[in-house]
Amino acid sequence: MFFWPLKRGLSLRISLLLYLVFPLIVVLAVTGYYSLLRLEQQVEKRMQEDIELIARAIRGPLEHSLEHGREGGLAQTLASAFRIGRVYGVYVYDAHGRKIASSGPREPEVHSLELAELAAKGDRVGGYQDARGAQIYSYFVPLSDSVGRNTGLLQLTREGRDFQQDLLQVRHQGILLLSLLSVLLVGMVLFGHHQVIGRNLGSLVKSMARIEKGDRSHRAAERGPREMRHLALGMNAMLDSIARSEKELEQRRHRQIELEQQLQQSRKMAAIGQLAAGVAHELGTPLSVVSGKAQRMLRNPELPNSVAEVFGQIRDAVQRMEHIVRQLLDFGRGNPLRLNSTPLESVAESAAAMVQEEAHAKRVSLSLNGPRPSPNASVDRVRMEQALINLLRNAIQATHHGGRVCLSWFAEEDRLGFAVADDGPGVPEELRDRLFEPFFTTKAVGEGTGLGLSVAQAAARDHGGTLNVGRAEIGGALFTLTLESRD
Template sequence: MKISTRLFLYILTLILLTSLGLGWISVQDERAHLLGSAGLMARTLARTLAATFKYYHMQDQQQRLSEIIHALLPHDANVNRLLINIYDRRGNRIDLTFEHGLQRRTLRRDRLPVPQGRGSSEEIIRDGGSDYLSVLSPIIDSGGKVQGAVEVLLSLDGINRNLAALVRKFLLFVLLTTLLLGLTLYLISRWSITLPLARLGGAARQLGHGDLGMRIEKSGVHEIDELIGEFNRMAGNIEEQSRKQEELFREKIRLERGLRHRDKLASIGQLAGGLAHEIGTPLGVISGRAEQLLRQCGPDDPARPGLEAIIRQADRISRIMRRMLAFARKPESGQSEVDLAALIDDAFSLCRLRRRGSRTEVTLETDLACTSITADADGLRQLFVNLMLNAFQAMTDGGTIRIASREEKGELIVTFSDTGPGIDDAIADRIFDPFFTTREVGEGTGLGLFMAASIVQEQGGRIEVDREHGGGARFIIRLPRRRITVATETGNNHGQ
């Protein structure tokens, strides 16, 4: 059963019991008041008649008696049903009964004990389903002797009807008042208790379904607000714990990726060293023999173009092997104070020299709020060279490279962006993998961005792709401002 319903029933029962008790007391008081008024009137009438009959001779006619009684009766609608009997000194009823709204046969009593004192006697008698108030007053002559008695019988049916109507009205009033108060209490308890508890229950279900940001507004009821406050604090603690667990999970994934990447680097390093050794010697022989044959060919010899192609491809293979050897060896880097602005200009100049045969125009824009960092200068230079070469190759129709830097919480934040076609979300998580490339076969080795990520990680930082940036590729590089030792663990942190 709901709290509001239970509270409504409890209070309704209490109101009904209290109202019925007060009503019963009120009805009894009203009955006593009405009976007292009727008794007073009956006593007054009986005593007045008794005092009158002291000078009245019983031998007078009935008409004379009726005139006297009519003259003494009060003109009140509440006493229009009475019967007056007269008795002699022996208690025998004299045939001078006065009827007023009651029949003579009503409560016919031919003999009554006549009071011997001066006081009146009263009693309530019941006859035929009706109640009557009987007041008997003695008739005393001038000598003080009892000559007879006057009985006034007053019907109480009118009083009973009035009391019954009063009870009906009171019950109707109690019913309406109880329903109104009960409805008011029900609505108040619903707004103050049931609805806030329902919101609390709904919020608990949402929290159980994973909505950790669920909070409840206070209701204005002190006790309920304390419960809501505890719920909000609990939800906040759960959200904080969930956030910490998510961070730990991400850190675990990052470490696992780093370990896998380190194992991959070790395997690639071993493979690169073996390939350089195994391929270098025969490649040198092939290149040397081709150059010797080329020198023996004339300018118009048909074999010349083929020999030139062999030499070019051999040189290309040789460059690839040198890069693989450089990647496999990873000499210890030295830490020094680096001027970032000068280093970026130097890297851009190297890239333009390597692309001097290209007809595309690429410009450099920098916004360096922070230019000083302690790092490996050669590594950073190679980082920007690789990123710039990648941008040069992407912007086939020319464009702009923008580099900005700022300091944030002890880190140097460098943003590198270009105006090329950008990076598809489908491959954003793979661009830092070794040998991954989207270019045609023979146009790239897939090591440029891989080596850039390795350099950043060796400096104790991380590099990631800005997925929300539109209109070209955008990389965010985070480097520590001061670094004493070189990191021995490398890991791929992109996309975090």
């Protein structure tokens, strides 16, 4: 039943007071009580000993006066004892209990028979008596002559309230001291709680409040006693663990989204590839027939020039269509790679030779740059040349008349590949994400199919590499086809 407040959510400070300070105060009070009793007994004993010392001091003169019958000496001795201040009354009795001398305001109520018995026994006796309504303390000392015969009895008294006042003063001082100790103990516990527990625990509570409001980057200060530091350290470790878990979950979520997008893109590319391959196969034969017949007609010497010009235009259009069909076949083919160890320099020179005529027609300067002799790479030469041809044609079309295009190859540790740069306008940032989508093109209608970069990217991906676009040092676009390993 006593622990019910604690179950109701009592504060730590009040709990310390109830379960630590309060029991200590109770123990201190009980100990102080018995100590005070013991102290009062010591004080009372000391006051009684004062009476005994006075009695011993005047006993000798009194015995001498009684033995020689000097009443004046008795009165003088009693008066000197009374002047000490600690004595309430002094009385002298003979061997029969009759009072023969006294000094004091009141006489204690003691029968002569009792006094005679005390004198005859020769014992020193002390105790409390009533003297006309007042409580006094009496001390009896037997008197004897020089040969040891009993000659009388000496009685010294002191008011009981003197004892009570001293004892009351001691009691008040003890209670005051106990109260001060209790207050000091409570203050020390509260101060120690604030310094050691309160402010450090308050700092942890504030930290948890900040974290609860969403400040996940905040960490608790690791200060205070070892237990508090361990608590703050544990909370910070928990927050770090949660942050790492959230980061991992976020990375996994992004990775899952990327994989889903890649899967959708792969399905899309597969569907487009199947469509492109089917269309290319169906168009290949008719285009060959049209191209062959147009070529035979052009061989007829009697053909008028106007008609020959028309057949030449037909043949040029068919060749363009055949080029588109080849791109469709390259994009949609699923044939395995025919890998061979080939120098990068040889692949680059072959691709450049295939587009040299187009570059010359547009007066574009086409340069080759790279280490010679170049390292070998395990590639499908036909697929890699086709990828570079598409990149070079895009670069030639993108640059202005009289511009520059550079095809280079590189080898860096475990990476090697090709780079195609031009001095054209470059690729805007907003278009780079869609640049490699099939049939996406920024060219005018009739100038491109939007398959060149898709074919180049497919070739890079099939070789385990990547195709990236950036900004060239000469001002235009930079396409980097990277292969991940050497031959």
